[in-house]
Amino acid sequence: MTxxxxxxxxxxxxxxxxxxxxxxxxxxxxxxGKRAFFENAGGSLTLKSVVERSAExxxxxxxxxxxxxxxxxxxxxxxxxxxxxxxxxGTTSGRVFVGETGTELLGRLxxxxxxxxxxxxxxxxxxxxxxxxxxxxxxxxxTGQLYTQVPFDTVSSxxxxxxxxxxxxxxxxxxxxxxxxxxxxxxxxxxAIAAQIRAVSPECFIxxxxxxxxxxxxIDVDEYGIDGYVVSGYKLFSRHNYGVAWVxxxxxxxxxxxxxxxPADVWELGTRDASAYAATSEVVRYLEWLGAQTNAELxxxxxxxxxxxxAAAAIRNQEHGLVEAMLWGVGGLPGLxxxxxxxxVGPVASEHRSGMVSFEIDGTPAQIVVDELNANGVxxxxxxxDYYSAGVLEPLGVESCVRASxxxxxxxxxxxxxxxxxxxxxx
Ligand SMILES: Cc1ncc(COP(=O)(O)O)c(C=O)c1O
Numbered sequence: 001m002t003x004x005x006x007x008x009x010x011x012x013x014x015x016x017x018x019x020x021x022x023x024x025x026x027x028x029x030x031x032x033g034k035r036a037f038f039e040n041a042g043g044s045l046t047l048k049s050v051v052e053r054s055a056e057x058x059x060x061x062x063x064x065x066x067x068x069x070x071x072x073x074x075x076x077x078x079x080x081x082x083x084x085x086x087x088x089x090g091t092t093s094g095r096v097f098v099g100e101t102g103t104e105l106l107g108r109l110x111x112x113x114x115x116x117x118x119x120x121x122x123x124x125x126x127x128x129x130x131x132x133x134x135x136x137x138x139x140x141x142x143t144g145q146l147y148t149q150v151p152f153d154t155v156s157s158x159x160x161x162x163x164x165x166x167x168x169x170x171x172x173x174x175x176x177x178x179x180x181x182x183x184x185x186x187x188x189x190x191x192a193i194a195a196q197i198r199a200v201s202p203e204c205f206i207x208x209x210x211x212x213x214x215x216x217x218x219i220d221v222d223e224y225g226i227d228g229y230v231v232s233g234y235k236l237f238s239r240h241n242y243g244v245a246w247v248x249x250x251x252x253x254x255x256x257x258x259x260x261x262x263p264a265d266v267w268e269l270g271t272r273d274a275s276a277y278a279a280t281s282e283v284v285r286y287l288e289w290l291g292a293q294t295n296a297e298l299x300x301x302x303x304x305x306x307x308x309x310x311a312a313a314a315i316r317n318q319e320h321g322l323v324e325a326m327l328w329g330v331g332g333l334p335g336l337x338x339x340x341x342x343x344x345v346g347p348v349a350s351e352h353r354s355g356m357v358s359f360e361i362d363g364t365p366a367q368i369v370v371d372e373l374n375a376n377g378v379x380x381x382x383x384x385x386d387y388y389s390a391g392v393l394e395p396l397g398v399e400s401c402v403r404a405s406x407x408x409x410x411x412x413x414x415x416x417x418x419x420x421x422x423x424x425x426x427x
Contacts, residue, residue, distance in 0.1 A: 010412075038406055044234070077274050082097075085244050088280070099244075112256035115143065119174065119204065121146045123174075125176075132207070176209065178209045185354050215236050242279075287308050288304055334419070367382040380418070
């Protein structure tokens with residue numbers, strides 16, 4: 001099918017089938033049975049290759065840093081994992097490491113940056129997840145620094161350079177940016193905001209939460225001019241129990257939580273789980289494959305980064321097509337933007353929208369809609385004004401909403417299934 005606003009083609013039926021075949025539980029939940037999965041912002045589907053490789057390595061008793069063959073092999077797997085993480089994030093400098101979760105890694109980066117900075121002000125935005133604003137507020141308070149959360153633009157529902165400009169001063173030592181909101185799906189211009197921050201406070205440590213964005217578009221860390229970037233395995237076609245952080249050369253060597261006597265740039269704490277590094281390598285291998293499938297010029301290319309960029313572009317297109325179907329209808333059913341009694345959160349047509357439509361049905365609490373969708377085999381999620389989402393929903397005047405978050409492996413048939421239930425509920 002052609003994506004109306006882009007004039008580009010969605011995946012062919014053959015490619016869509018090959019993509020779906022690479023993931024577990026695409027259309028079947030082992031507990032519920034057949035269902036369409038639009039809860040990708042809560043955690044993507046997992047690549048079969050990730051599960052296979054993780055299981056293989058989790059069974060290995062050997063530790064790294066020994067001279068026996070298995071240990072040497074594990075060390076190589078970890079080194080390859082680090083190299084793949086760097087390519088995935090689009091960087092050739094700094095350090096990458098694995099931690100417990102995205103929340104833990106963001107907390108660690110922000111805590112250490114606030115403790116190390118010579119600045120006296122910390123700035124973030126109301127668009128952010130508590131994983132960034134909680135440590136920012138706590139460590140700013142503990143160190144006697146001023147913490148400011150700038151508002152976002154409630155019309156576009158993203159935060160802009162103008163909003164950061166109002167709060168950044170030469171005393172801003174740490175600033176945080178969320179790359180994409182897990183409530184609205186809108187992504188922000190990280191590079192432009194970072195440049196704005198640097199123009200006023202060149203030494204500021206800029207730390208970015210890339211957890212929602214990572215599965216929906218390219219990551220170009222070297223182009224952003226930042227100091228920290230964090231993604232979570234389970235949001236990026238991999239599995240739970242680990243996240244990946246990148247720190248710039250500058251941030252890498254600040255005094256930070258580490259074992260006494262360890263080299264100054266080491267952020268890894270304790271024995272490495274080789275399976276987490278290998279799982280990320282599997283994600284990169286998958287994206288390389290997808291990039292080559294969607295860009296014929298790359299079929300014989302060994303340029304991993306070029307293939308990843310092609311995969312990111314293909315994923316964006318595919319998700320664009322799915323989102324347009326959600327908004328404007330498919331299979332003869334009207335879409336969410338066309339139905340009386342349905343309000344879409346944020347501007348309907350937005351260049352910032354990445355694979356997600358959050359919406360309300362007037363007069364019906366979101367959880368009831370989510371339960372009804374579940375009963376009809378469509379997985380979505382309710383977002384309400386709790387401590388995860390109030391920062392975003394309150395300024396938008398939204399009490400609660402249904403989040404339908406797509407990924408490139410979703411199909412138009414699944415969108416039709418979602419719309420069928422919503423149409424029934426409002427008619
Ligand atoms: C934007 C964003 N930041 C942080 C987090 C927390 O990530 P984790 O569950 O890996 O701690 C999430 C999870 O939903 C998120 O969407």
